[in-house]
Amino acid sequence: MLEALRGIVGNKGLITDPTEMEPWITDWRQRRRGRALAVVQPASTQEVSAVVALCAAEGQPVFPVGGNTGLCFGAVPESDRQDRPGVVLSLRRMNRIRATDRATGIATVDAGVVLGDLHNAAIEAGRQFPLHLGSEGSAQIGGLISTNAGGTGVVRYGPMRDLVAGLEVVLADGRVLTDLAALRKDNTGYMLRHLFIGAEGTLGIITGAALRLHPQTPNTAHAWVSVISPAAAVALFAALQDRAGSYIQAFELVSAPQFELVRRHAERARFPFPEIPAWSVLIELGSEDATTALPAILEEVVGAALERGEVRDAVVATSEQQASEFWHIRHSVSEANKKEGIGIVLDIAVRSSDVAPFIAAAAAVAAERYPQAVSQVVCHLGDGNVHVILMFQRDFWATLPDEDPFALEVERAIHDVAARFGGTFSAEHGVGRKLTEELERLADPLRYELMTKVKALFDPQNLMNPGVLLAPKAA
Structure with a gap:
């Protein structure tokens, strides 16, 4: 098998040394490790075709991996057969x-x-x-x-x-x-x-x-707003839609505990307020028209919210550098969480109008059932995607007899809250290997049945990333 693969992709496209393979078979947070026969790196679609055809003939699973930045273990190679560990397929050489x-x-x-x-x-x-x-x-x-x-x-x-x-x-x-x-x-x-x-x-x-x-939208405006609550953030979003709906490029809601971790762990994190607000909203507006007064629109809408008592304070960026600092902090969340401890990241989506009551309900469940965790919120409020993150310290995590069942229990507790609001448990992170049981539990039974039939039609041998998305017995 290895020689046949080498004949397709050459020495440059084949990794078999266990040490060199390690980054390809472990997820980026170092929580789950798989195994594989080799890492194969084709340089063209024709080579991918030949590799996959060979794997189909030999009954070897194929585990595709991209940048390996996922949170649901979807790129971790795990075969249910010892004699058929499969190959990791990386397309990083196909970068044209x-x-x-x-x-x-x-x-x-x-x-x-x-x-x-x-x-x-x-x-x-x-x-x-x-x-x-x-x-x-x-x-x-x-x-x-x-x-x-x-x-x-x-x-x-x-x-x-x-x-x-x-x-x-x-x-x-x-x-x-x-x-x-x-x-x-x-x-x-x-x-x-x-x-x-x-x-x-x-x-x-x-x-x-x-x-x-x-x-391109060279005309942009950015603001960091301290709101009194998630409900106030929803009201601010609705008001901004009325005034500048087509200009809204980002509208993010983040809780103080989350930004405290960024302050603690991220480099070059310069916050615009002396104290991190309990609830921060980061806004970006953009227009193709250079004459549109976007900062004035932000000041008008946020100023009205300030008069209504929904906003405590706000900073509208006065330079590209300051705007870049805002978004650097926002995009440092994942790395800060990785350094802090073990975060159970929930990927919920509800209607934007339900974001505030969902956050309150999820916080109540988390406080009652998991007092060991610090609850954090990172929310793409404009599209209703709420990341509730329960952060556990590594010392507590080390005391667990079995980590995976506990993590699933935590996820189920918050997923059930999302279900009460008609939401989904996977908005943008995928299902991977982590949430296959949750998909089977929460999906409409007919929809799930049709998904298994689609899988069987396209992949009758179950060699394409087996164990991901659909539970093994359903695939």
């Missing part, structure tokens, strides 16, 4: 920007392109790719599509699903499905590419994508 079309607003790229590199290519073409998140220096396009990533700009531009105009996918038998025309209108039946967005590599390997670019 194939083409940019300024008029149509399409960038066609390899799946291994790093998000930050796509940002730079879009700027060179006079456009922007509006997906922004903390791991953009390492996250790869294929992984972002496979998990339907979100980020801070969803309120205006939508998640990854809304930014994908076409895909190139290697199916489980090695055949290549090509859909890169990126036509704005195409009414020729089932839009199959949507099956692969959010499928977490369980139906095939995404090797290329046509992505929607947007006009």
